[in-house]
Amino acid sequence: MERFEITKTPINTENIIKKVEKREAGAITTFIGTVREWTNGKRTVRLEYEAYEPMAVQMLAQIGAEIEEKWEGASAAITHRIGVLDIGEAAVVIAVSSPHRKAAYEANEYAIERIKQIVPIWKKEIWEDGEQWIGDQLETTAYPNGKPDLSEGEQHD
Known part of the structure; x- marks a missing residue:
C-alpha cells in the first residue's frame, strides 16, 4: 500500500x-x-492539474520523511489528483497520524505548505471568461502562454 501517490x-x-x-x-x-467555485472574484468552471509524476511522488515521499523526522511517532500519507477536476472534487488528501493531536495538526499543515513549495504539480484554472496555467502551487508564477515545458530545461525547485 503506497503512502504517496499521484492519481487520475x-x-x-x-x-x-x-x-x-x-x-x-x-x-x-x-x-x-x-x-472551489470562486477565486479572486472569478467564477471557476473547473481545474486541470498536471504533474511531473516520478518527481512528484518522490517529493511527496520526501515530505513524509520530513514529517517523521520532525514529529516523533508521526506517519503521513498524501495523494494528489491530476487531470480535470470539477467544483467540489478533492485535489489533494493528506492524512497524518501521531501519538498526540497537536503534532498531527502541525504536521498536516506542514505537509500542504511543503507540497506547494516543492512538488512539481501545475494547475490550469478555467473560468467563465478565460483560463490560465498557474506556474506553481504557491500561485506566484503564471504561464500565460501555457504550462512549462520540462523537456526544454525548465526547472522546478
Whole structure:
C-alpha cells in the first residue's frame, strides 16, 4: 500500500486514512483540498492539474520523511489528483497520524505548505471568461502562454 501517490481517479479519503492507522496513534488529522467555485472574484468552471509524476511522488515521499523526522511517532500519507477536476472534487488528501493531536495538526499543515513549495504539480484554472496555467502551487508564477515545458530545461525547485 503506497503512502504517496499521484492519481487520475477520484481520491477515496478513507483509503488514505487507513494508510496511517496504527496502534500508537492517538490522533489522525486529514486535510482535503477541494476545487472551489470562486477565486479572486472569478467564477471557476473547473481545474486541470498536471504533474511531473516520478518527481512528484518522490517529493511527496520526501515530505513524509520530513514529517517523521520532525514529529516523533508521526506517519503521513498524501495523494494528489491530476487531470480535470470539477467544483467540489478533492485535489489533494493528506492524512497524518501521531501519538498526540497537536503534532498531527502541525504536521498536516506542514505537509500542504511543503507540497506547494516543492512538488512539481501545475494547475490550469478555467473560468467563465478565460483560463490560465498557474506556474506553481504557491500561485506566484503564471504561464500565460501555457504550462512549462520540462523537456526544454525548465526547472522546478
